[in-house]
Amino acid sequence: MWEYTDKVKEFFLNPKNAGEISDADAVGEVGSLACGDALKLFLKVDDSGVIQDASFQTFGCASAIASSSVLTELLKGKTVDEASRITNKDIARELGGLPKEKMHCSVMGQQALEAALKNLRGEEAATRDLEGEVVCECFGVTDEEIKRAIRD
């Protein structure tokens, strides 16, 4: 059994900000059904560049859901600039830590955030086909990135 902190369990069992923001200013998606985990992040950003609201939809394990949820909490009230500096380690720290085998679940949060911010800047499509079953891109996280995330 994974050693989950109480905070992970809390954010998994009673996740904050689950669901869609229908009029989101930015959407970031990573992962796929085939990979076994996918995350869609929604942001509402005001004119001064402050994130007013954030929500998520996650298909994945308890760590993935808790990471997504805690990320949306972290994002609210931050400027886009501040948000761009959030890493998976911040997410894990906010959860009181993740088992090392589960660090990659927080990487997905960081990647979805990067995708959403790109989308906000108009650099990336808001949606892509997450249902792909054959090709598993695993949201572009390479082995090296995972190893780094685990080591750090």
Added chain:
Amino acid sequence: MKVTYLDNNATTRVAPEVMEEMLPFMDTLYGNPSSMHTFGGQVQKHLAQARERAAQALDCSPEEIIFTSGGTEGDNAAIFAAVNSQPDKRHLVTTRVEHPAVLNTCKYLEGRGYEVTYLPVDGYGRVNLDQLRESLRPDTALVSVMYANNETGNIYPVQAMAEMVKERGVLFHTDAVQVIGKLDLSMQKLPVDYLALSGHKIHAPKGVGAMFVRKKAPFRPFILGGHQENGRRAGTENTAGIVGLGRAMQLAAMDIAEENTRVAALRDRLEQGLTREVEQTRINGDRESRLPNTLNISFKYVEGEAILLMLDTLGVCASSGSACTSGNLEPSSVLRAMGVPFTHVHGSIRFSLSRYTTQEEVDLVLDHLPGIINKLRDMSPFGQGREPAASAPRY
């Protein structure tokens, strides 16, 4: 919180009858069965009785029983016995859905120059008998096919397989860890050379098991040292565990009728209830030939670990074949070998019942699991496509 234990293919509770017989061998009858004195000698008698009981449960002779430290050791010992006693034969046949105790031993042998044929399975997890026949070669040392699969509960036609393989003069091993107490086995009728079983799957303790080794089959000890187990398995005997295993095998043989009626009825109640209450499910395995206690069911668009953790908050114990591919966690290789779509592999849950399972326990799952699936699907980016089930409660 009351524990609802539906993970009996992982391990089982030690039966009270088994406990009772075992305990004296720790602190009163603690002698070494190899000792010359009466104090040790009497322990030897109880080991002999345990061996008789094991032999009776398998319908074989007591000399054909070797006690081990568990199912894994038995699988290792059988494979190495076959291979080491036939040094010129460098080929093995097994299936893609074996337990790691067999698969990883085969992989080790591949690293030592052996060739291994891993028979594929179809979408139901079935092995094709013709493919097995065609895989046999003059240099095949062993065919190893599990009697029933731990994840799906699939029962393999070991009788037919062993008959065919023995006709070709090839040794046959079966991992029977999951069938003891669930199927009636007779070594007089089943022409296998080796068979491995494990105590902790049949209400004996963890860390003890047994092998059947047919009198005519070649054998080489796997653990080397003293003369225990008639020179076939060295190491001071786990006396309490062996006595417990003997009793558990006796009990298990008595429970087969119950497994096939009461336990199967509970499993079917669970299966039918879940497929009725939750849309987009999939039963993994071969419903025509499956253990009476096992249900492996997939819920599309949700992830197994998440389901398990929600069940855990209710005290419900089950297991999952899921694990996303982006980590170094491997999703179930059994389900993947069956070609179960990834979407379903990730949302797979195994419930495995025992003679201690009650209808209340099954109903607890039926009451809550549909709502859990809904809750998780609501959070999922893929959850939208589905139709809500008529009566599933919302969380």
Added chain:
Amino acid sequence: MKVTYLDNNATTRVAPEVMEEMLPFMDTLYGNPSSMHTFGGQVQKHLAQARERAAQALDCSPEEIIFTSGGTEGDNAAIFAAVNSQPDKRHLVTTRVEHPAVLNTCKYLEGRGYEVTYLPVDGYGRVNLDQLRESLRPDTALVSVMYANNETGNIYPVQAMAEMVKERGVLFHTDAVQVIGKLDLSMQKLPVDYLALSGHKIHAPKGVGAMFVRKKAPFRPFILGGHQENGRRAGTENTAGIVGLGRAMQLAAMDIAEENTRVAALRDRLEQGLTREVEQTRINGDRESRLPNTLNISFKYVEGEAILLMLDTLGVCASSGSACTSGNLEPSSVLRAMGVPFTHVHGSIRFSLSRYTTQEEVDLVLDHLPGIINKLRDMSPFGQGREPAASAPRY
């Protein structure tokens, strides 16, 4: 009849403290430690605690502990790890007085093309350090020397041996089954690569043991399969046994002072009493370097089994290195390696005490054994030559 158990090198009684901690893991905390649910997860925590305790007792880190099914498995695993991780090295060094768990593994390897140097011992059972040094070769894969001998109680200078062997870059294994709880071991100070121990010699149950494997030492799993023990020993963990072993190691570490004073005093009382009351005895082993609990004594002109059976009628449990050569029973190879004359090998008796041994038990032996020896000598064709001892009672 009350049992006077003086055969603790063969096996020991499970301590009440150990029993108490173990039992819950059979019928209440029976989950599988690998399971995802809390019910299994909590068992994992107790395994971690047992590993901590074992590590503390050996003064090593918990990751250096692997739980096994006993001392024999540990010896096998260490030897195969050394050999399989260095395929080019085809030579091993051990002694002629090792336990069969080491000797028979070495013999198996000889059958597979390995060369083994079996170091001789002198009349006291001692190994010569220079001979060990000279036996080392560039292709030596492993040196395996037991820490203490089960039959004589001899303690070997493993510290000095391991230092010398490690200086030459060769792997070192020690079978420490007989020294746990009798000597204070620190893996920080003792530069061995592998060490094997067994639960049932230290008041834990039979069928569980542990190995120390130094972090830097190469390792290959011996039993292959699942990912248990950090991928180093497959098979569902013997949870109750492991928890018991952890507790027993903790207790044993506390008992070392007692072993070295109270137990040694009782052993000395027995030794002095017997040598005083019976003529023509011989203490086998190295009294300068011997376990505090062991006495191996030979009575010339009588046969060990006969002595044991007479002791048995009094409820006294001991063991013998005898076994006549006209059967297929082999007399002690340890005593023969020491050059103990045949006349003495046949009449050898091992008494091995424990923390539960009382002075009354020792005195029971002192009261009766001289008479037993006299009685047997009276029956023996060789018994005439002797002088009767002053105070030995006649039967």
